[in-house]
Amino acid sequence: MNRPNYILPLIVLSQFAGTSLWFSGNAILPEISKAFQLQKDALAIVTSAVLIGFIIGTLLYAITAIADRYKPSVVFFISSLLAAAANLLILLPQQDFLLLIISRFFVGFFLAGIYPVGMKIAAEWYEKGLGKALGYLVAALVLGTAFPHLLKQADWNYNWIHVLLFTSAIAVAGGLIILLFASKKQVAKKRTQYSFSAFKTSFRSADFRAASFGYFGHMWELYAFWAFVPVLLSIYAKTNSYEMNNPLWSFGIIAAGTLGCVAGGYMSIKKGSAKVAAIALLVSFCCCLLAAFSFALPPVLFFLFLLIWGFAVVADSPQFSSIVAQTAVVENKGSALTIVTSIGFAITVVSIYVLNFFFETFSQSPFILLALAPGPLFGLWKLKPLLKQETFH
Numbered sequence: 001m002n003r004p005n006y007i008l009p010l011i012v013l014s015q016f017a018g019t020s021l022w023f024s025g026n027a028i029l030p031e032i033s034k035a036f037q038l039q040k041d042a043l044a045i046v047t048s049a050v051l052i053g054f055i056i057g058t059l060l061y062a063i064t065a066i067a068d069r070y071k072p073s074v075v076f077f078i079s080s081l082l083a084a085a086a087n088l089l090i091l092l093p094q095q096d097f098l099l100l101i102i103s104r105f106f107v108g109f110f111l112a113g114i115y116p117v118g119m120k121i122a123a124e125w126y127e128k129g130l131g132k133a134l135g136y137l138v139a140a141l142v143l144g145t146a147f148p149h150l151l152k153q154a155d156w157n158y159n160w161i162h163v164l165l166f167t168s169a170i171a172v173a174g175g176l177i178i179l180l181f182a183s184k185k186q187v188a189k190k191r192t193q194y195s196f197s198a199f200k201t202s203f204r205s206a207d208f209r210a211a212s213f214g215y216f217g218h219m220w221e222l223y224a225f226w227a228f229v230p231v232l233l234s235i236y237a238k239t240n241s242y243e244m245n246n247p248l249w250s251f252g253i254i255a256a257g258t259l260g261c262v263a264g265g266y267m268s269i270k271k272g273s274a275k276v277a278a279i280a281l282l283v284s285f286c287c288c289l290l291a292a293f294s295f296a297l298p299p300v301l302f303f304l305f306l307l308i309w310g311f312a313v314v315a316d317s318p319q320f321s322s323i324v325a326q327t328a329v330v331e332n333k334g335s336a337l338t339i340v341t342s343i344g345f346a347i348t349v350v351s352i353y354v355l356n357f358f359f360e361t362f363s364q365s366p367f368i369l370l371a372l373a374p375g376p377l378f379g380l381w382k383l384k385p386l387l388k389q390e391t392f393h
Contacts, residue, residue, distance in 0.1 A: 007125050008133055010182045011118060016140040017174030018080050018114035021087050021107050022050055024167045027148035031160035032090070036100055049101050051349065053108025054115075058342030061112045067334025072121045073183035075334075079113025080175025084168035086110060091161065114175075115141070116338040123325040123333060124184045130325060131273040134318035135265020139258040142314055145226065146254035153247035202328040202336040210385050211323035212340050214277060216347055217379025218316050221284055221372045223348035224355045225313050229253050229306070231359065235366065236295050236302055249303065253310040260315030273319035274386035280316035281376040281383065284309065288373035292366040316379075323386065351375070 026047070033043050061067065067075050086106035090099055119134060126133040202208045230250045237244050264276045287309040294305045321337065328336035351372070358368040 014174035014178045015118040017170040023144040027151045028160040049104040050108035053105035057109035057112030062335045062339035065335045077175040077179040079110045083110035084171040087168045116341045120334040131268030131322040132265035135261045138318040139261035142257040146251045149247045149251035208327040213382035214379040215320035217375045219344035220351045220375025224351040253306045256310035257314035260311040264315040273322045277316035277319040281379045283312035285376040291369035
């Protein structure tokens with residue numbers, strides 16, 4: 001296949017630009033809360049609004065099979081426009097709490113046409129070496145997730161309105177880049193119907209089921225770990241009377257996953273995506289088991305432990321997406337990817353809630369982190385049939 005070398009960098013750049021609406025929004029939430037005079041419980045609702053919007057959006061995008069019924073690059077572009085517009089809603093004169101919730105909800109909703117659809121576009125261009133391509137794609141998103149922590153530690157003097165304007169502008173630019181330069185010519189095909197059949201059809205494949213369930217186990221751990229990294233650092237500092245730059249270390253630990261994704265992508269070329277995902281899950285599982293005892297380590301070893309965990313916890317994510325894309329029915333690939341993503345993010349809501357409940361109930365005991373261990377263990381169990389194959393790269 002004749003594929004220009006610039007395609008992957010453009011997809012990564014556009015995906016990063018679109019999802020910046022999410023992570024930059026998280027970065028300026030303290031400033032927004034002051035402007036809207038939000039209470040702590042209201043701030044939690046605003047934070048959840050994007051995630052809930054994304055889950056509902058991915059579900060509806062999948063049910064309607066939008067990414068399979070229409071050209072993915074067009075879906076990506078229109079979703080970028082709508083997400084950028086939703087991001088600017090809170091700049092309307094009648095600023096109130098409801099408008100803020102609506103704005104963040106629809107940012108999440110239309111991101112459903114950016115994140116999973118971007119993976120489908122990558123899958124169309126990279127039928128071979130997809131694990132490597134998605135490794136770069138997810139690496140950019142991990143870096144974006146870590147970005148708000150870097151912003152906090154830098155203590156930059158920025159205007160939150162300017163941040164909203166800038167991120168909306170680059171999201172639109174990212175959509176245009178995909179539409180104009182990364183759109184792949186497609187052969188004529190029968191239009192996918194509006195139904196749940198996309199996921200059901202693909203789910204009949206044992207390989208697709210194995211990859212999907214493995215991804216669900218991975219998602220039980222991933223976002224809960226990211227959400228509680230600052231908490232773990234605070235507990236360690238308090239327990240050991242140690243002063244640290246919490247935001248900077250939080251950035252470094254989460255951003256370590258960027259290297260994990262890229263390294264895993266290159267490893268997948270020789271080892272295969274399933275084996276790379278299994279190695280990452282095994283390391284993550286061991287970290288879950290050892291986490292409770294890590295608080296007794298000296299600072300250097302403690303930080304090294306968390307960096308290893310941060311490296312491994314997301315290294316399997318692009319590989320699971322690669323296997324899901326390769327095992328899904330071709331004409332339903334976009335919808336299958338989208339609904340698997342939707343279920344995965346819904347699982348993260350539960351795991352974060354469970355971990356938060358345990359921390360509040362058991363006085364922040366480090367043994368609570370054992371609650372994350374069933375995720376990678378389940379993922380390893382479900383991934384086992386794929387380890388005997390060398391089909392997925």
